[in-house]
Amino acid sequence: MSKFTLNVNGQSHDVEAADDTPLLWVIRDHLDLVGTKFGCGVGQCGACTVHLDGQPSRACLIPAVAAASMKITTIEGLSADGNHPLQQAWCELDVAQCGYCQAGQIMSAAALLAGKAHPSDQDIDEAMSGNLCRCATYYRIRAGVHRAAELAATGLEVAK
Amino acid sequence: MSSLLSAPLDRRGFLKLASLATGGLVLGYTLRPSGQAQVVKPADDSVEGSFSPNAYIRIAPDGTVTIYSVRPEIGQGIKTSLPMIVAEELGADWKNVKVVSAPLDPAYGRVGNQSAGGSMSVPTSYLPMRRVGATARVMLLTAAAQIWGVPASECYVKDGVVHHRDSGRTLSFGELVAKAATLPVPDESLVPLKDPKDFSLLGYRIGGVDNPKIVTGQRLFGIDQKVPGMLYAVYQKCPVWGGSPLSANLDHVKTLPGVKDAFLINRTYPEGKLTGLVPGVAIVADSTWSAFSARRELEVKWDKGPFAASSWADFTTQADALGERGKSGADSPGIIRTRHDGDVAGALQAAAKTVEARYFYPFISHTNLEPQNCTVSVQGDQVEVWAPTQNPGAAQSIVAGVLGVPLENVRVTITRIGGGFGRRLDPDPVAEAAVISQKIAAPVKLTWDRTDDLQHDHFRPAGFHYLKGGVDAQGKLTAWQSHHVAFGSTLTPDDFPARFVPNFSLLTSNLKNRVPQGPWRAPGDCTYAFVTGSFIDELAHAGGRDPIEFSLELFGDRKLVAGSGPRGRPYNAERMHGVIKEVAAQSGWGKALPRGQGMGLGYYFSHQGYVAQVATVTVTPKGELTVNRVVACVDVGSQIINLSGAENQAQGSIIDGLNAAWKQDLDIQKGRIVATNFDAYPMLRSPEAPREIAIHFVKTDYPPTGMGEPVLPSVAPAVANAIFAATGIRIRQLPFSRTDLKWS
Numbered sequence: 001m002s003k004f005t006l007n008v009n010g011q012s013h014d015v016e017a018a019d020d021t022p023l024l025w026v027i028r029d030h031l032d033l034v035g036t037k038f039g040c041g042v043g044q045c046g047a048c049t050v051h052l053d054g055q056p057s058r059a060c061l062i063p064a065v066a067a068a069s070m071k072i073t074t075i076e077g078l079s080a081d082g083n084h085p086l087q088q089a090w091c092e093l094d095v096a097q098c099g100y101c102q103a104g105q106i107m108s109a110a111a112l113l114a115g116k117a118h119p120s121d122q123d124i125d126e127a128m129s130g131n132l133c134r135c136a137t138y139y140r141i142r143a144g145v146h147r148a149a150e151l152a153a154t155g156l157e158v159a160k
Numbered sequence: 161m162s163s164l165l166s167a168p169l170d171r172r173g174f175l176k177l178a179s180l181a182t183g184g185l186v187l188g189y190t191l192r193p194s195g196q197a198q199v200v201k202p203a204d205d206s207v208e209g210s211f212s213p214n215a216y217i218r219i220a221p222d223g224t225v226t227i228y229s230v231r232p233e234i235g236q237g238i239k240t241s242l243p244m245i246v247a248e249e250l251g252a253d254w255k256n257v258k259v260v261s262a263p264l265d266p267a268y269g270r271v272g273n274q275s276a277g278g279s280m281s282v283p284t285s286y287l288p289m290r291r292v293g294a295t296a297r298v299m300l301l302t303a304a305a306q307i308w309g310v311p312a313s314e315c316y317v318k319d320g321v322v323h324h325r326d327s328g329r330t331l332s333f334g335e336l337v338a339k340a341a342t343l344p345v346p347d348e349s350l351v352p353l354k355d356p357k358d359f360s361l362l363g364y365r366i367g368g369v370d371n372p373k374i375v376t377g378q379r380l381f382g383i384d385q386k387v388p389g390m391l392y393a394v395y396q397k398c399p400v401w402g403g404s405p406l407s408a409n410l411d412h413v414k415t416l417p418g419v420k421d422a423f424l425i426n427r428t429y430p431e432g433k434l435t436g437l438v439p440g441v442a443i444v445a446d447s448t449w450s451a452f453s454a455r456r457e458l459e460v461k462w463d464k465g466p467f468a469a470s471s472w473a474d475f476t477t478q479a480d481a482l483g484e485r486g487k488s489g490a491d492s493p494g495i496i497r498t499r500h501d502g503d504v505a506g507a508l509q510a511a512a513k514t515v516e517a518r519y520f521y522p523f524i525s526h527t528n529l530e531p532q533n534c535t536v537s538v539q540g541d542q543v544e545v546w547a548p549t550q551n552p553g554a555a556q557s558i559v560a561g562v563l564g565v566p567l568e569n570v571r572v573t574i575t576r577i578g579g580g581f582g583r584r585l586d587p588d589p590v591a592e593a594a595v596i597s598q599k600i601a602a603p604v605k606l607t608w609d610r611t612d613d614l615q616h617d618h619f620r621p622a623g624f625h626y627l628k629g630g631v632d633a634q635g636k637l638t639a640w641q642s643h644h645v646a647f648g649s650t651l652t653p654d655d656f657p658a659r660f661v662p663n664f665s666l667l668t669s670n671l672k673n674r675v676p677q678g679p680w681r682a683p684g685d686c687t688y689a690f691v692t693g694s695f696i697d698e699l700a701h702a703g704g705r706d707p708i709e710f711s712l713e714l715f716g717d718r719k720l721v722a723g724s725g726p727r728g729r730p731y732n733a734e735r736m737h738g739v740i741k742e743v744a745a746q747s748g749w750g751k752a753l754p755r756g757q758g759m760g761l762g763y764y765f766s767h768q769g770y771v772a773q774v775a776t777v778t779v780t781p782k783g784e785l786t787v788n789r790v791v792a793c794v795d796v797g798s799q800i801i802n803l804s805g806a807e808n809q810a811q812g813s814i815i816d817g818l819n820a821a822w823k824q825d826l827d828i829q830k831g832r833i834v835a836t837n838f839d840a841y842p843m844l845r846s847p848e849a850p851r852e853i854a855i856h857f858v859k860t861d862y863p864p865t866g867m868g869e870p871v872l873p874s875v876a877p878a879v880a881n882a883i884f885a886a887t888g889i890r891i892r893q894l895p896f897s898r899t900d901l902k903w904s
Contacts, residue, residue, distance in 0.1 A: 001417070018417055018453065025449035029392070034384035035377015037578070039529050040610045041452075044838035047529060075377035087375040094367040094804040097812055098235030099374035100530045100578030106375060125847035132838070134529040134579045135235045136815030138849035140808065 004068040008033065009077025015064065023067050024048045024059035027074060035075035035103045039132070046131030049104035050074050056111040058130075075103035078110060086110055089147035097135035105131045109145050118149050211337040213299055213345050215267035216246060216292045223320060223334030225252045228262040231285070232276040232550050233370070234580030235812075236868040237805035240369045242271075242281065242289050244802055248361040249293030249354055251317030252333070259369040264552040264572040273553040274574070277585050277679065279767035279866025282801060286864050291348040296340075298351045303339035304331045356799055365804035370576060380576040382548025383607060385535040390603040391420055393596045394451040396458055397440040399615050400831035402465035402674045404439035409459045413443060416457060418450025421600050429562045429591060434676040435618050437562055437591040444600050448607055467674035468831040472522065475622070475671055475828070479645040482669045483518065483626035486643035495643070495669050499653040499724070502663035507639035511630025513702040514639075518626055519691040521894035523619040524824040525833075525841065526680060530578020531613045534593040537603035538563065543570045543594065544603075548577040550584040558587045559594045582679035586618050611836040618678030619826070621647050625691045635703025637696075637714060643667040647675060650684045653724040656692055656765065659731060660714045660721075675828070681816065682766050682869035689764035690821060690894060693877025697760070698890060707761045707881065708744045712737060731765060735860055739763065739772040739793040742858050747774035747791040756780065756903070757788075758885025762878030769870025770795040770858075773814070775850075775878035779886045783901035785822070787879055789852040790814050792871055797862040806867045810855040813871035819844035821876035822896045842897070 003016045008031060017026055022041075027033050027050070039047030041060045048059040051073040078084050086106045089095075096102045105128065112119055112127035119127070124145045133141065212218045218226040227246050233239035243259045268274055270288040271281075297317050304322035305312040314325050320333045356362070373380055398404060405424050413422040422443045429437040441460055445451035485492045508514055535546040536559070543565060549555045552572045560567040577584060593606035608616075623646040630639035640661040644651050649668040658664055680686060700710035718733040740763055743749070749759060756779055763772035776789040792810055800806045823842045827834040835841040880891045887903040 018449070020453065021449045025447065025452075029447045029449065032386065033377070034379050034381075034386075037381075037529075038383065038448075038531065038607070040838050042610070042837050042839060045529060075375075078376075082372060082376040090375045091367055091371045094365070094371065094808060096235075096368060096371060096374045097237070097808060098233075098529070098577060098579045099368075099370065100381060102374050103377045121851070128846040130845075132529060132843055132845065134527055134581075134816075134843075136812045136819060136844070136849070137808070138815055138846045139811045139853050141846065142849075 002065050004065050006064065006068060006072060007070070008072045009074060017064055019063060019065055021064050022060050023050070023062045023064040023072070026064035027059060033074050033076050037100055037103060039101070044132070045101070046108060047101050047104045049107040049131065051107060051111060054111065054114065056108045075107060078106065084110065085148040085151040086113070086144065088151055089144045093140055093144050093147055095137055095140040095144045097137055101131060101133045105133065105141055109141075109148065112145070113149060113152065117153065119145060209337065211341045213296045213340075214292055215265070216289075217250065217296050219296070219333050219337050221334050221337050223256050223332050225250065225257045225320070225333065227257055227259050228268075229259050230262045230268040230271055230274055231281050232274075232552065232574050232577055232580070233261070234276055234550055234577040234584065236276065236281070236580070236809060237368060237802060238276060238281050240366055241801040241805055242285055243369070244361050244366055245286060245289035246293040248359055249290045250297050251320070253320035254361060254366065256320055261574060264556055264574060275551045275553060275585070276580060277550055277582065279769070279868040279870060282864055282866045283768060290353050291351060294351040294353050295346060295348050298346055299340045299343050300333055300336050302343055303336045307331065307339060363800050363803060366802050367804065381530055381578050382535070382546065382575040383530055383533045383578070385546040385575060385605060387535060387537060387546070387603045390535065390605055391444050391446065391600065392448045392451045393442055393444045393593065393604045393606045394455050394609070395440050395442050395592045395596070395606060395612070396455060396460060397438055397612070397616055398462045398464065400462065400464040400468050401434055401676055402467050403462045404465070405441050406461040406463050408441050408461070413454050413458055416450075416454040418446040419454045420444045420446065422454070423599060425595055427595070429558070434674065435586045435678060436558060436588055437595060438588070440592075442596045442599070444596060444604060452609065464831065465674075470673060470828065470831050472828040475673070478671050479520070479624040482645045483624060483643055486626055486667050486669065495667050497665075498651065498668045499658055499664065499666040501658075501665070504639050504641050504663045504665045507663035508628060508630045508641065510632070511638055512633040514628060514630040515695070515698050515702050516628045517695060517698065517892055518624065519694065519892045520624040521622060521687050521690070523622040523675060523826050523828070524680070524820060525614050525617040525619060525826060526579070526581045526583035527613070527841070527843065528579035528581065528583055531610060532583075532589040532608040533606055534590045535603065535605040536590070536593040536597040538594060538598040538601070541565045541569050545570060545572045545590060545594070546575055547572060547587070547590050548575045548584060549587055549590060550577065550580045550582070551587060554585070555587040555590040558591045562591045563594055563598055581681045582683065583618060586678055610838065614835055614837065614841060615833045616676070618676045620680030620686065621677045623647070623649070623687060627691070627695050629695060629699045631699055631703035635705040635710070637661055637699055637703075637710070639663040641665045643669070645669045645671065647671055647673050648677060651688065652729070654729045654731070655688060656731070657696065657714065660733075674831070682872045685764055685766040685869075685873040686817070686820065687894070689762065689766070689873030690876035690880065693762045693764065693874065694880050694891070697877065697881040697884065706750070708740060708749055711740055711761065711763065732770065735770040735795050735862075736763060736765060736772070738860070739770050739795050739858055742793040742856060743772040743774050743791055746793060746854065746856055747776075749774060753886075756886055758882045758887070760878045760881025760883070760885055762874035762876065762881065764873040766873045767869040768796070768865035769867070771871050771874050773874045773878040775875065775882045777879060777882040777886055779883060779901050779903065781902065781904055783903070785883065785896065785901060787818060787848070787850040789854070790850050790875065790878065791854045791856070793856045793858050794871060795858040795860050796867060796870065797864040798859055799864040800857055801864065806857070807855050809867040810871045811853050813869070814853055814875045815844065815849050817872040817875035818850070818879060821879065821894055822848070825895050825897070
């Protein structure tokens with residue numbers, strides 16, 4: 001067991017957990033932030049994608065204690081009021097079906113857009129290939145990333 | 161919370177509640193002319209001052225319209241589409257509609273059992289939901305007419321407001337709530353329904369009602385549930401189906417950090433079934449990770465049961481032996497004649513060309529991205545269940561049965577669900593969580609890991625089809641002989657192309673096995689469409705015919721073709737003819753393409769929908785496949801409910817169908833699934849999704865039907881046939897990835 005402090009979405013949390021506890025389970029069970037999802041536990045599905053110092057990372061693979069010095073962002077902290085261009089685009093284009101993977105999809109896409117304002121289809125496919133969508137909403141995910149890029153560029157506000 | 165709903169209300173009880181609800185106004189319930197079941201209030205305790213003509217609607221004085229979503233949301237969009245139907249007939253302003261998930265409750269019996277499966281929600285709920293909305297509309301309209309002292313016929317409802325046509329006076333729903341609550345509830349079956357040409361919501365694009373919560377990560381799903389005092393459980397079953405634990409190192413496991421208890425469960429419920437509670441070892445801990453972590457140290461001695469040697473290789477050998485015997489007809493043990501029309505042997509002999517082929521496909525998993533889970537709190541003989549289940553009624557009855565408590569003591573909250581696909585029609589995780597919660601006398605959330613989910617799925621059935629077909633000198637299909645060797649064949653005498661080939665024979669056989677199986681999105685059709693659609697293409701090419709022309713000829717000018725016997729399924733040849741013609745036009749069928757590119761046709765009648773698709777593919781000489789474009793024409797009747805949702809289902813079904821056809825593959829060795837996680841279970845990913853998908857809804861004058869399944873089956877044959885057109889390579893097994901597509 002270790003005691004450490006996690007910086008999640010700009011807030012500090014004191015945590016006590018076994019050394020091998022993956023960040024995913026500390027976020028979900030200890031901090032009760034349930035937007036980050038469990039899908040496979042081996043980094044294959046991307047449902048648990050969070051940002052560690054801005055980099056998209058699989059929270060199921062990283063021991064929480066190893067993230068203690070990093071700035072952790074989860075879907076709950078992606079924007080102040082749910083109005084990140086990706087969140088707006090996802091609502092506008094009605095991307096989700098079951099919705100279970102979408103937090104991970106959005107976190108991967110957010111990292112992509114942060115580095116490349118206008119990604120091509122190929123850029124999107126590459127950046128998103130680690131995120132499974134079992135409902136297979138890939139077609140709308142692609143469109144959603146393009147739409148978010150457009151919203152970010154023009155500062156457009158859309159009705160949610 | 162659901163106490164208002166759980167107990168049947170007597171009249172006095174109802175009066176009391178209703179008085180509370182309306183601030184003490186005199187109620188007109190005694191005047192209710194319909195003689196229906198008692199009006200029951202919605203599952204919400206904040207009913208003061210609001211108007212609820214039935215359990216599905218509550219309108220507050222501020223004009224907010226709450227509509228109760230009564231079926232599980234598995235991604236099929238039902239939490240949006242059924243309330244849209246209610247809101248349309250009600251005349252509500254969608255901006256003022258709040259959708260709330262209802263628990264399992266007999267008050268919602270108008271839609272049957274509150275399950276979600278078989279694409280049945282729209283066909284069974286369309287009319288009842290319209291009536292529910294229309295009833296409230298009529299009452300609000302009557303209320304306004306009475307206030308104004310004008311005939312109701314001079315008033316109309318639009319966007320949450322009642323208008324008096326001549327005077328221009330208006331009253332909003334909120335302003336009418338108090339008056340409407342005093343009126344008798346009319347007989348639902350007699351209220352006038354809107355003319356669909358006046359619809360202002362149905363057929364338009366409406367975003368999913370939970371979208372804002374999904375994109376911000378709010379608590380919605382089964383796995384997100386948290387109740388006071390809750391512990392976390394895992395349940396290790398024998399990897400070999402039908403096995404049970406003899407002993408385990410429980411004393412050691414109980415000493416591990418966070419572990420509260422560990423114990424064997426040596427029960428099967430229902431008795432003899434592999435798809436309910438099966439034996440295993442439970443570990444209960446103070447967090448999910450403590451439980452997962454302790455499980456890594458669990459050692460179990462298993463009795464592996466009588467099927468520990470079964471393997472896919474063995475199944476294949478057995479199937480081929482049966483297939484060989486079937487060639488000489490049905491007079492052989494284990495071979496059942498399911499249908500026989502005309503003179504198949506004679507027609508095959510007389511055929512100008514014949515083709516013989518074996519088609520087959522493996523078991524595959526549902527792989528719901530949200531692993532199976534359930535939260536249950538057992539306190540004495542009272543049980544609360546929070547379940548991501550497609551079948552809350554089955555969840556309730558398995559809990560009552562396995563715990564031995566009365567059915568009405570089991571309250572089921574239906575959570576949002578991270579993928580259904582048929583897997584969550586079976587309530588096995590609910591039974592496991594219930595038994596564990598009862599044993600440790602605390603609320604428990606049970607979470608399966610991916611290995612549990614893969615190895616203890618109720619798999620899409622595998623199957624083998626031994627086929628022979630013949631065309632005459634004009635290239636017309638004259639004979640079709642099929643022998644289905646399966647693990648519980650569901651092919652019926654009505655399955656296509658039965659009834660459309662004059663000389664037709666279907667034999668079926670089943671292999672002994674202990675593989676747990678269950679419905680997988682578009683059950684049966686999801687694999688049969690690949691086999692029949694591909695083999696029809698083979699025969700069209702053998703006859704030197706264009707596949708579209710060849711297929712249209714099968715349907716000819718026939719209209720509705722009756723099913724076999726009183727329970728047989730009719731087939732509307734005209735509707736299938738219609739979508740095939742349309743897809744030829746929409747896809748630009750017939751265009752000459754260079755080698756390595758091709759177009760293919762697939763079509764199938766599934767879950768009451770008629771669907772035809774054309775896929776365009778590119779295959780490089782090295783054998784790399786790209787699906788460039790899929791065009792689908794879909795006939796699900798006269799009315800699309802939510803255009804955005806319906807299109808999303810079609811797009812998703814196409815990619816999901818492609819995922820299953822191209823990638824997913826499970827091997828069985830030593831009585832178990834070999835793969836333990838996604839690293840050994842390939843799935844289609846973003847780069848392999850088609851570049852372009854076009855959906856065309858072909859409207860016909862038939863009642864609206866569901867969109868969860870019908871588009872899935874026909875994508876596999878469309879792509880397989882396109883691969884043949886591109887390369888000359890015929891794919892006769894799933895997944896496609898097993899076939900080398902190299903060409904030169």
